[in-house]
Amino acid sequence: MNIALFGYGKMGKMIETLALKRNHTIVAKIDVDQTEIDFSTIDVAIDFSQPSAAFNNIKMCLENNTPIICGTTGWLEKYEEAVVLCNENNGAFIYASNFSLGVNLFFELNEYLAKMIANITAYSVSMEEIHHTQKLDAPSGTAITLAEGIIKNSAYSGWKLDKKEAHNIPIKAIREANVPGTHSITYDSAVDSIEIKHTAHNREGFALGAITAAEWIIGKHGVFTMKDVLHIE
Numbered sequence: 001m002n003i004a005l006f007g008y009g010k011m012g013k014m015i016e017t018l019a020l021k022r023n024h025t026i027v028a029k030i031d032v033d034q035t036e037i038d039f040s041t042i043d044v045a046i047d048f049s050q051p052s053a054a055f056n057n058i059k060m061c062l063e064n065n066t067p068i069i070c071g072t073t074g075w076l077e078k079y080e081e082a083v084v085l086c087n088e089n090n091g092a093f094i095y096a097s098n099f100s101l102g103v104n105l106f107f108e109l110n111e112y113l114a115k116m117i118a119n120i121t122a123y124s125v126s127m128e129e130i131h132h133t134q135k136l137d138a139p140s141g142t143a144i145t146l147a148e149g150i151i152k153n154s155a156y157s158g159w160k161l162d163k164k165e166a167h168n169i170p171i172k173a174i175r176e177a178n179v180p181g182t183h184s185i186t187y188d189s190a191v192d193s194i195e196i197k198h199t200a201h202n203r204e205g206f207a208l209g210a211i212t213a214a215e216w217i218i219g220k221h222g223v224f225t226m227k228d229v230l231h232i233e
Contacts, residue, residue: 082095123189
């Protein structure tokens with residue numbers, strides 16, 4: 001298939017390398033604010049650009065009948081607007097805060113643990129995420145997704161960055177050189193702790209997941225998630 005890359009940083013380059021190995025073709029590498037794009041040559045677009053550019057990229061693709069996979073975080077205040085655009089244009093769209101297969105399994109494990117522990121008041125939850133120093137948003141989109149999974153299945157009503165407040169999940173965001181992404185969730189009580197953790201060893205899992213989603217979405221219409229791609233009930 002013919003793929004357009006919105007954003008050609010480290011993730012874009014890795015997606016290109018893996019896509020070529022899977023016999024796909026990269027027909028466009030699109031920078032921020034580039035508007036002259038031949039959508040007739042594009043089967044699917046993959047966006048790992050900038051938070052300020054992501055929504056406009058999604059909008060352009062949907063208005064030009066091009067399925068789009070978006071892994072850019074930090075723009076979600078416009079997510080519902082993107083959903084409306086997709087439905088209005090009978091388009092195809094997947095957003096994920098993280099495309100890694102392991103992380104998406106971790107999302108499910110996180111929700112399951114939250115459900116089990118929701119009525120045991122002795123435990124309080126906290127979260128820590130570690131990313132490379134070039135990560136623009138804090139907390140990460142993955143951490144926010146994990147927090148939302150806990151909130152949906154517990155008495156917690158929100159999250160706070162670097163702050164502990166009643167009914168909010170405290171999230172600590174750490175930036176270190178050369179860390180692809182580590183997320184840990186800890187339930188603490190006076191007598192013990194329960195921790196689940198996901199550690200990415202490199203970015204290849206994120207890139208492969210995005211390509212897998214792009215392969216899956218061809219010929220489909222609607223707003224989807226990685227649960228649809230991976231057939232997670």
